[in-house]
Amino acid sequence: MEPFLISLFFALLIIGGYYSFFILPRQRAFRQHYKTVTSIEVGQEVVTSGGLIGTIKHIDAEQGVVTLELAPGVEIRILAVAVNRVFDAEGIADSARHAAG
Secondary structure (H helix, E strand, O other): OHHHHHHHHHHHHHHHHHHHHHHHHHHHHHHHHHHHHHHOOOOOEEEEOOOOEEEEEEEEOOOOEEEEEEEOOEEEEEEHHHEEEEOOHHHHHHHHHHHHO
């Protein structure tokens, strides 16, 4: 009976480690991204998953589509889930400076 309990303990330990290192971080990232996408507003400057920076001109929540103005007179329609984060020029510049050295 004792070898069974030891095996069960190690199996549960492995499953718990896998869950805490792989599943939980993905769930946190998904919740954060969902919160970001649901909180975007017209007029905000955002960064898409592809790295495009633009200003939100229209949100069609029913279809999940956002109209993004990249430059004056240049508008594109993207999926709302492609919005990665709100653009923070100062934060991005700080990150770049920190990464450069």
